[in-house]
Amino acid sequence: MSYVYSDRQAVARLLENLLVGAARPMDSIGHWVDLLLEEGPAPLTSRFLDQLNGEWLDSEPPDRLCERIGGIARRHMGMRHPGWPHLWAHTLRVTGTMVSIAESQEIDPAVGYLAGVLHDVAKLDEATNSKTHEELGAEFASRILQDRFSALVIDQIRAAILKENGSPLGQVLHDADKLDKIGAAGVLRRISTDTDRAWVPEALDRVAEDCAHFPPMYSDRGRALADSKLAFSNAFLPIAQDVASGWRET
Numbered sequence: 001m002s003y004v005y006s007d008r009q010a011v012a013r014l015l016e017n018l019l020v021g022a023a024r025p026m027d028s029i030g031h032w033v034d035l036l037l038e039e040g041p042a043p044l045t046s047r048f049l050d051q052l053n054g055e056w057l058d059s060e061p062p063d064r065l066c067e068r069i070g071g072i073a074r075r076h077m078g079m080r081h082p083g084w085p086h087l088w089a090h091t092l093r094v095t096g097t098m099v100s101i102a103e104s105q106e107i108d109p110a111v112g113y114l115a116g117v118l119h120d121v122a123k124l125d126e127a128t129n130s131k132t133h134e135e136l137g138a139e140f141a142s143r144i145l146q147d148r149f150s151a152l153v154i155d156q157i158r159a160a161i162l163k164e165n166g167s168p169l170g171q172v173l174h175d176a177d178k179l180d181k182i183g184a185a186g187v188l189r190r191i192s193t194d195t196d197r198a199w200v201p202e203a204l205d206r207v208a209e210d211c212a213h214f215p216p217m218y219s220d221r222g223r224a225l226a227d228s229k230l231a232f233s234n235a236f237l238p239i240a241q242d243v244a245s246g247w248r249e250t
Contacts, residue, residue, distance in 0.1 A: 183229030
């Protein structure tokens with residue numbers, strides 16, 4: 001795998017192309033394919049996109065009600081901060097992974113979808129509130145799910161958002177959320193918040209730190225995804241960090 005990343009100029013171009021800024025909507029694999037292939041196909045870019053495609057799982061809502069809840073969550077984020085598109089892309093990746101793992105754990109995909117799409121809904125509210133985004137998110141979930149779902153389902157989703165009680169749903173959310181920090185998705189997630197290449201070394205360092213301290217996964221599906229993401233990270237990060245080492249601000 002690592003031979004693909006031996007072209008230092010190609011690695012540099014890829015890293016610079018990931019610097020889109022948090023306000024640019026890049027909430028699908030298609031957006032990244034269009035952007036990264038503007039200059040034409042290249043082995044390294046194609047390898048990166050292949051990896052990303054395997055990580056960015058389908059987040060389509062399983063029914064119309066879930067679709068409406070997802071729309072409410074998206075609109076709420078959009079009113080909070082110009083960088084909300086970056087958070088929404090993370091939310092969709094986590095939600096797709098949630099649904100995939102939930103199915104393997106015999107959890108209702110709709111419940112998995114809702115927990116994923118709402119888990120960070122109040123992340124941007126935290127800066128202007130004394131409560132944590134988990135507390136705010138659980139309150140938001142209660143409000144919009146009330147009279148639409150049973151009290152049991154709402155309590156399960158609240159507990160997962162609050163990271164309480166180690167419930168099966170909470171364990172799935174733990175796996176899905178942590179997985180978005182590593183692999184190709186982790187690389188673009190960190191780098192794409194800025195447009196200045198001086199940010200790239202720190203962004204890559206954060207991904208490397210997350211890989212070094214990656215927690216155990218609760219689910220077999222989560223472990224399989226982690227193995228793929230960590231293998232990619234171990235091949236890509238050393239050369240990427242070396243290429244970007246001279247880009248730091250002085």
